[in-house]
Amino acid sequence: MEIYYFTGTGNSLYIAKKIKENFIKCSLIPIETLLHLEKITPKSKEVGFVFPVYFGDISEFIKRIIKKFDFSNVEYIFVIPNCYSIAGATFINLRKILKAQNKNINYENILFMPDNAILFPIEKDYEKLKQVEKDIILVIEDIKKKTNKRLSTNYFQILQYYFMKLFSNWEFSPKKFIVNNSCISCGICKQVCPTKNIEIKDGKPIFNSNCIHCLACFHWCPKEAISMRNFTIKNRRKYHNS
Numbered sequence: 001m002e003i004y005y006f007t008g009t010g011n012s013l014y015i016a017k018k019i020k021e022n023f024i025k026c027s028l029i030p031i032e033t034l035l036h037l038e039k040i041t042p043k044s045k046e047v048g049f050v051f052p053v054y055f056g057d058i059s060e061f062i063k064r065i066i067k068k069f070d071f072s073n074v075e076y077i078f079v080i081p082n083c084y085s086i087a088g089a090t091f092i093n094l095r096k097i098l099k100a101q102n103k104n105i106n107y108e109n110i111l112f113m114p115d116n117a118i119l120f121p122i123e124k125d126y127e128k129l130k131q132v133e134k135d136i137i138l139v140i141e142d143i144k145k146k147t148n149k150r151l152s153t154n155y156f157q158i159l160q161y162y163f164m165k166l167f168s169n170w171e172f173s174p175k176k177f178i179v180n181n182s183c184i185s186c187g188i189c190k191q192v193c194p195t196k197n198i199e200i201k202d203g204k205p206i207f208n209s210n211c212i213h214c215l216a217c218f219h220w221c222p223k224e225a226i227s228m229r230n231f232t233i234k235n236r237r238k239y240h241n242s
């Protein structure tokens with residue numbers, strides 16, 4: 001089995017690792033490492049995707065990579081996005097991408113995790129992490145049995161997706177990052193950035209234009225020196241999955 005994952009603050013990596021633990025032969029592949037490839041051909045007949053929901057959708061960055069997959073030898077595809085509560089049009093949009101490649105998702109499920117970004121006022125980190133420990137067992141059982149499952153999407157979720165799409169572009173832009181004087185030039189922000197979008201210039205991070213707003217830099221900064229000039233993030237609590 002191959003699991004392609006993307007993570008900013010570790011929730012998706014936690015899920016991917018939990019699944020891996022339950023299969024004898026399973027590789028975890030950070031999806032961003034495949035960006036440079038023209039075509040991606042999985043070596044296994046069972047393939048999974050684990051990633052965070054961004055603005056009620058699958059990130060454009062991940063979509064771009066999944067479009068390069070050649071699924072012709074793949075027999076079972078499972079997709080486990082995770083988010084705080086709103087999956088929006090994630091499954092609808094991902095199904096469309098696979099449909100264009102003459103494939104269907106065999107198994108869809110979603111896990112609810114601590115929020116690392118948006119409007120939710122109470123993060124409930126502890127409760128969410130406790131609950132996911134139980135929920136993931138069921139997901140693993142399903143995957144072991146190669147269960148087929150399709151989640152339904154209601155009109156309200158689609159509305160949430162359009163609403164979030166409207167505000168995402170102006171709310172999350174690399175221009176909105178601020179670095180204060182607590183920065184010790186450690187370079188951790190540069191190291192954790194999955195798109196290699198950060199350079200250190202004169203001892204301070206510079207944010208280039210390939211930011212996919214995963215917020216890894218913001219959450220992992222050991223000095224909490226990074227904040228955002230925006231409505232939702234500003235200087236909220238720092239989180240990463242242990």
Ligand SMILES: Cc1cc2nc3c(=O)[nH]c(=O)nc-3n(C[C@H](O)[C@H](O)[C@H](O)COP(=O)(O)O)c2cc1C
Pocket residue numbers: 006007008009010011012013051052053054055056057082083084085086087088113114115116117118164172213214215241
């Ligand atoms: C830019 C951004 C947008 C997000 N949008 C949503 C969303 O639409 N719905 C939701 O429930 N959670 C949303 N989240 C929360 C993440 O999906 C959630 O915290 C996820 O578990 C983070 O995964 P990671 O730790 O692997 O990066 C968003 C997070 C970010 C950074």
